[in-house]
Amino acid sequence: MNAIKTAVIGVGRLGRNHARWLKNIAGSELVGVYDCDQKRSAEVAKEFDSRSFSSLDETLEEAEAISIAASTSAHFSLATRALESGKHLLVEKPFTETAAEAQTLIELANKKNLTLTVGHIERFNPAFRSLESKNIAPRFIEAHRMISFDPRGADVAVILDLIVHDIDLALTLISSPVKSIEASAVKVVSDYADIANARITFKCGAVANLTASRISLTPMRKLRIFQPSGYFSLDFQTRRLETYTLIKNGSSPDTKTNQFQRKIPLGKSGASVLFESIVDTKSDMLEDELVAFLAAVRGDAEVVVTARDAKLALEIAIEVERIAGAAEN
Numbered sequence: 001m002n003a004i005k006t007a008v009i010g011v012g013r014l015g016r017n018h019a020r021w022l023k024n025i026a027g028s029e030l031v032g033v034y035d036c037d038q039k040r041s042a043e044v045a046k047e048f049d050s051r052s053f054s055s056l057d058e059t060l061e062e063a064e065a066i067s068i069a070a071s072t073s074a075h076f077s078l079a080t081r082a083l084e085s086g087k088h089l090l091v092e093k094p095f096t097e098t099a100a101e102a103q104t105l106i107e108l109a110n111k112k113n114l115t116l117t118v119g120h121i122e123r124f125n126p127a128f129r130s131l132e133s134k135n136i137a138p139r140f141i142e143a144h145r146m147i148s149f150d151p152r153g154a155d156v157a158v159i160l161d162l163i164v165h166d167i168d169l170a171l172t173l174i175s176s177p178v179k180s181i182e183a184s185a186v187k188v189v190s191d192y193a194d195i196a197n198a199r200i201t202f203k204c205g206a207v208a209n210l211t212a213s214r215i216s217l218t219p220m221r222k223l224r225i226f227q228p229s230g231y232f233s234l235d236f237q238t239r240r241l242e243t244y245t246l247i248k249n250g251s252s253p254d255t256k257t258n259q260f261q262r263k264i265p266l267g268k269s270g271a272s273v274l275f276e277s278i279v280d281t282k283s284d285m286l287e288d289e290l291v292a293f294l295a296a297v298r299g300d301a302e303v304v305v306t307a308r309d310a311k312l313a314l315e316i317a318i319e320v321e322r323i324a325g326a327a328e329n
Helices: 013-024 038-047 056-062 072-084 099-112 126-133 158-173 285-298 307-328
Strands: 004-009 028-034 065-068 088-092 116-119 140-146 178-187 193-202 207-213 220-227 230-235 240-247 260-265 272-279
Touching: 004 013, 004 056, 004 285, 013 028, 013 038, 013 065, 013 285, 028 038, 028 056, 056 072, 065 072, 065 285, 072 088, 072 099, 088 285, 099 116, 099 307, 116 285, 116 307, 126 230, 126 240, 126 272, 140 158, 158 178, 158 193, 158 207, 158 220, 158 307, 178 307, 193 307
Parallel strands: 004 028, 004 065, 065 088, 088 116, 140 207
Antiparallel strands: 140 220, 178 193, 193 207, 220 230, 230 240, 240 272, 260 272
């Protein structure tokens, strides 16, 4: 297998990790990194025994596939240049600043027959991927995403910084158009909303209630899925999926599993709940995301997070931000 020549544009904390994995992943040859902060670029290049490019043009000349981990405001211009130069792209989320920009990139990638994916990394979280073997039919989704303040993401509101993750997950789990959105948000320490809540109702009747804060002292990344057969509890930090499956009186579910499992009676109802716990602390989500990106570039697999997926999540996040802003005023 010939190694794909890869590069990273924007090597802050997140971009550095992209470079680290692209240096070590089989099938990737990290040819270099580029950052407008040339000192930072040189530091990261030295750390991974790679090259620090002095310009975007130089980067595009050398690489075949690129991770863009620069600030959100630069995504569109950088991605446009890269696609026009025939480069396959992974763009960190949020995809772009506007849906129109996202659509332009989608059309350009299609015209050039290039791989374009977006870094909605929670799709690669083992807790979420464990749902693939489950029968998911959500009626209500509740998500809480809390982090301490980090200036890196403060160039956009918490909605585009954090809630967009859970919007993407909700859209992945619920195959129905959005019917209505309610939202509220508050600025606390930055020029943009730092705490926000969105209630998204889908035409099928399902609801997603999403809350995020980037000024929390205690980090949290949790999502719960409620449906008639029971519910699922996902902890994205510990990478644990807990399932609570309703067992009606007289039924005998398959109990063969290698994971922790326990049957819990529900009092006088005659029913019980089968509790299962699955945890995976070995996988690295960014590694899995980049491996999937390169597999798509080689044509060995389909893109996991399509640019159209990311555009839809962005459109809804922008609408949440608009509604929250209107409510604040």
